[in-house]
Amino acid sequence: VTYSEREVAATITARFVPCQVNVQTEAAKAPIQRYHQAWTPDIRLLATNGSELYAWQGYLPPFEFLAQLLAGEGNARLRLCEPTRAAAIHEEVLLRFPISAVAPESQYFLAVARYRASHDAQDLIGGWQRLQSRYPNSIWRQKQAFIEPE
Amino acid sequence: VPEINWVLDVDEACQRAEHERKLVLLDFFSPA
Numbered sequence: 123v124t125y126s127e128r129e130v131a132a133t134i135t136a137r138f139v140p141c142q143v144n145v146q147t148e149a150a151k152a153p154i155q156r157y158h159q160a161w162t163p164d165i166r167l168l169a170t171n172g173s174e175l176y177a178w179q180g181y182l183p184p185f186e187f188l189a190q191l192l193a194g195e196g197n198a199r200l201r202l203c204e205p206t207r208a209a210a211i212h213e214e215v216l217l218r219f220p221i222s223a224v225a226p227e228s229q230y231f232l233a234v235a236r237y238r239a240s241h242d243a244q245d246l247i248g249g250w251q252r253l254q255s256r257y258p259n260s261i262w263r264q265k266q267a268f269i270e271p272e
Numbered sequence: 273v274p275e276i277n278w279v280l281d282v283d284e285a286c287q288r289a290e291h292e293r294k295l296v297l298l299d300f301f302s303p304a
Contacts, residue, residue: 125276128274131274131275131276132274134276134297135274135276135277137294137295138289138294138295138296138297139279139285139286139288139289139292139294139295139296139297140276140277140278140279140285140296140297140299141278141279141280141281141282141284141285141296141297141298141299142278142279142280142298142299142301143280143282143298143299143300143301144301144302144303145300145301145302146302146303149280149281150300153282153298153300154300156282157298157300159300162300162301162302163299163300163301164299164300165297165298165299165300166296166297166298166300167295167296167297167298168282168285168286168289168295168296168297168298169286169295169296170286170287170289170290170295170296171286172282172283172286172296175295191297195295198295
């Protein structure tokens with residue numbers, strides 16, 4: 123259902139090489155073993171050497187799928203040592219999908235990516251303070267709560 | 273609606289991704 127949505131299909135085609143494995147086929151045995159796949163749907167974002175950079179499991183409707191896809195791309199780019207590109211993608215998530223479930227994660231990693239790009243602590247602290255104000259009940263707010271005063 | 277042209281082999285997808293400077297989206301699915 124999600125893949126038949128125009129924006130989902132267009133985003134996948136523009137930004138990724140899409141690869142689909144039917145887990146009920148003989149050909150799926152090798153990738154299942156390689157990626158320790160256990161349940162469907164199971165989405166992995168891979169580097170060009172095949173290493174896994176991000177993953178999620180379970181069905182998502184189009185709005186949440188797109189937000190999750192871009193947040194995953196942002197995190198993948200951060201792990202590939204491309205913090206400026208990662209920050210731009212997380213900014214896109216927050217602009218286009220500010221009420222999505224993954225938005226607090228993007229707010230967290232936007233701060234990390236900006237800090238990794240600039241080495242300016244204020245980029246990290248300021249971004250996390252925005253996380254505190256925008257998504258106060260998020261688990262990602264708790265993950266930076268050590269910087270908050272008692 | 274644009275069709276997604278799925279690649280069926282992970283290694284082939286990785287080679288294409290390197291050429292196109294993209295990431296691979298790998299979807300494990302089970303037909304309904």
